[in-house]
Amino acid sequence: MFTPREEVGQRSETVRRANLSAIVRELHLRGPLSRSELVAWTGLTRSAIRSLVGDLVAGDFVVEEAALRLGTPGRPSPQVRLVADSVVVLALEIAVDSLAVAIVGLGGEVHWKERVDRPRAHSSLGDIVDDLCHLAKRARDQRPSYQTPIGVGVAVAGLVRPIDGVVAAGPNLGWIDVPLGAHLAAALDLGAPVEVANEADLGALAEFRRGAARGAEDVVYVHGEVGVGGGIIVGGRPLSGTNGFGGEIGHMPINPAGRPCRCGSTGCWETEIGEVALLARAGYPLDGGRMAVAALIADAAEGRPEAVEALRVTGRWLGVGLAGLVNVLNPRVIVLGGLFSRAFPYLIDDVNAEISALALVASRRVVSVAPASLGIDAPLLGAAELAFEPLLADPVAWLGPRTGAVPQLVVA
Amino acid sequence: MFTPREEVGQRSETVRRANLSAIVRELHLRGPLSRSELVAWTGLTRSAIRSLVGDLVAGDFVVEEAALRLGTPGRPSPQVRLVADSVVVLALEIAVDSLAVAIVGLGGEVHWKERVDRPRAHSSLGDIVDDLCHLAKRARDQRPSYQTPIGVGVAVAGLVRPIDGVVAAGPNLGWIDVPLGAHLAAALDLGAPVEVANEADLGALAEFRRGAARGAEDVVYVHGEVGVGGGIIVGGRPLSGTNGFGGEIGHMPINPAGRPCRCGSTGCWETEIGEVALLARAGYPLDGGRMAVAALIADAAEGRPEAVEALRVTGRWLGVGLAGLVNVLNPRVIVLGGLFSRAFPYLIDDVNAEISALALVASRRVVSVAPASLGIDAPLLGAAELAFEPLLADPVAWLGPRTGAVPQLVVA
DNA sequence: CAGGTTTGTGTTCCTCTCTTGCAAATGTCT
DNA sequence: AGACATTTGCAAGAGAGGAACACAAACCTG
Secondary structure (H helix, E strand, O other): OOOOOOOOOOOHHHHHHHHHHHHHHHHHHHOOEEHHHHHHHHOOOHHHHHHHHHHHHHOOOEEEEOOOOOOOOOOOOOEEEEOOOOOEEEEEEEOOOEEEEEEEEOOOOEEEEEEEEOOOOOOOHHHHHHHHHHHHHHHHHHOOOOOOOOOEEEEEOOEEEOOOOEEEEEOOOOEEEEOHHHHHHHHHOOOOOEEEEEHHHHHHHHHHHHOOOOOOOOEEEEEEOOOEEEEEEEOOEEOOOOOOOOOOHHHOEOOOOOOEOOOOOEOEOHHHHOHHHHHHHHOOOOOOHHHHHHHHHHHHHOOOHHHHHHHHHHHHHHHHHHHHHHHHHOOOEEEEEEHHHHOHHHHHHHHHHHHHHHOOHHHHOOOEEEEOOOHHHHHHHHHHHHHHHHHHHOOHHHHOOOOOOOOOOOOO | OOOOOOOOOOOHHHHHHHHHHHHHHHHHHHOOEEHHHHHHHHOOOHHHHHHHHHHHHHOOOEEEEOOOOOOOOOOOOOEEEEOOOOOEEEEEEEOOOEEEEEEEEOOOOEEEEEEEEOOOOOOOHHHHHHHHHHHHHHHHHHOOOOOOOOOEEEEEOOEEEOOOOEEEEEOOOOEEEEOHHHHHHHHHOOOOOEEEEEHHHHHHHHHHHHOOOOOOOOEEEEEEOOOEEEEEEEOOEEOOOOOOOOOOHHHOEOOOOOOEOOOOOEOEOHHHHOHHHHHHHHOOOOOOHHHHHHHHHHHHHOOOHHHHHHHHHHHHHHHHHHHHHHHHHOOOEEEEEEHHHHOHHHHHHHHHHHHHHHOOHHHHOOOEEEEOOOHHHHHHHHHHHHHHHHHHHOOHHHHOOOOOOOOOOOOO
């Protein structure tokens, strides 16, 4: 009769879930913490923390270790640390010119990582899935001691419909409405849920949680390769939009007098700051791909004027678009990833100059522009974070109901 | 020692707060609900709802009334209704060419409203505060039965620093770093907290909660008068940004070859879609203000070509900027307010055409553009919502601790 | 129009979870 | 070594929602 949009009531069951979630999440994001730090960060009492941590210890999620000597007075507080081997996820990435796989433990530790080049041609779903499965199998063979992953996260260079993992559009892969999530789930056959998302959105997530935007609540991540993707964090939450296509900043109209874009419209940001625009400005071969861009950046480092100037012009257009985003979103940090992080030193002055010229004082004063600190792996690590999300949101589902046993503290 | 960013743990005290908050919020937003509807919407059990509603009845927040006959089988469920007279807020607005005051009851009922014209000249803080206090006094004199407001919300045409209610910049008022909140609090002397916010942000809030964007989670509100302001809702939450200056869409760079903007930069959206641009295109006096715009719209209604064409060009530029916002934010609804809602019929086709041409299919398919349904009062009503927010977030603070009395159901 | 069905209420425990309070432990500082 | 600060462990307590039963009031059916 009624269709509740969201059940907002708090029940005792949800209280426990929220509190366990808070503890696991803090440990995942900050690393080992003492019990008293957990008390401070969650606002719960010592007794509650004791009981909850006890449950997590019983479920092999965390261990308690001897206290660190910090030189502070008072009884030392045991360190609570996640058991990174007991819970792992599989992270996959389908980038424009590479495939990557990683096994990541709870807490963010990367146990295994491998990246292979991929030709920039259109590829069939089957080939890509086969390659990824092959990489995943290698990873598991190399480290057989790991558990079955509790989830699989996939970063893909394309527009992804989050509800079913279908890639609605992947121009660099030649994909339209490709059911990547379902095929990967079947091919991997791990029994773990497979979550697919856009690579820039995941890059933003990774930089937000573990990279250059750590601690900021409002973040814009701009990922430039062939196309320009973006990921946005607003108030500490990824901006997804009505049907999950938010953050597509590459196709903001920026120059009404500009060039036609491969998306069909004209004057998109991508047409001014994408790889092709950069190469064209410097007079490099437009189909030179990553190597040509690398050469261009190397030439700029040696002071070759065409390269320097091309990067400066790109930086200006980058700044123009960012100024708009600064006004609209008032972010704390803008992270430049992909090609923009590799070319960062040659762009940043012009980017900042445009932001200063075009953005409102109040907003531009608080923003800083930084290169991606996770480098090429940002989307891959974001995919791992995506795969961990269900666990972080509800550890109870993996922990099982309370055992009833009195929690026992065993300090090693 | 530690500075918790946010206390994320759920304590028994916060559970009660959250549940009462959920009930009061649902009633505030949806109007009277039966108990069984509350059960469905909160996910709590009948027992819990009964107990919580009993407390609210005891605190004179709500009344329970005889059930409505809906023609559905089963025992009728009493209607729970907020007592709109027992809790009111004072809403104030400082618009470009008017001042307004309203007394609004919990649930959104407007008990009193008055709007007076204001010359478009720069005004001193003292004069504005005096005028507002005068209006507020009249309102309270006219309806002396009302309680003292539990809060005061102020919508102002300018950039507002939320933490202290200082208007950092109000170009139409000639204000720079004006401590509006503090002065109003002192002058009104109501003992109630005074919250100040940007008028477009509050317009967005009002349209989101009670207007054209009701039910949507992702909303863009564009408010056009002299300048162009914006308010953004992302995932059901107002986008505030790092220091509260988010949503300033009027100064997105839209046309690098455009005109200088009064903000100091060039080619801002405002320079293409603001009042002055519109009047200039039609050949009307640039300082004609609201009357000139009204005349222009009236002329367009009669088919005068200059007026129609000027509105169409404005609509196109409006569409260009909105296309960018559609790509970035993937909203469900775009609400056009202020001048754009009055000129809506003459703009909308060109707006939609530009969005179709420039925005990505996936995002533009789900978005609709609607005129503000609350008209000129949207920011004022948003100010009321702002003032209610502390109550909605924590009814316990106004209700007091549980009485211990057994909740008694008394159906009138 | 009687009886069945459905939906919802009132009431009484019950369970779950966090809180409180006290004593003990364990470090630093003087 | 003693004072002091901080944290832990444990046990009892309090607050809040949940479950189950009996009953009530509407609609629907034959």
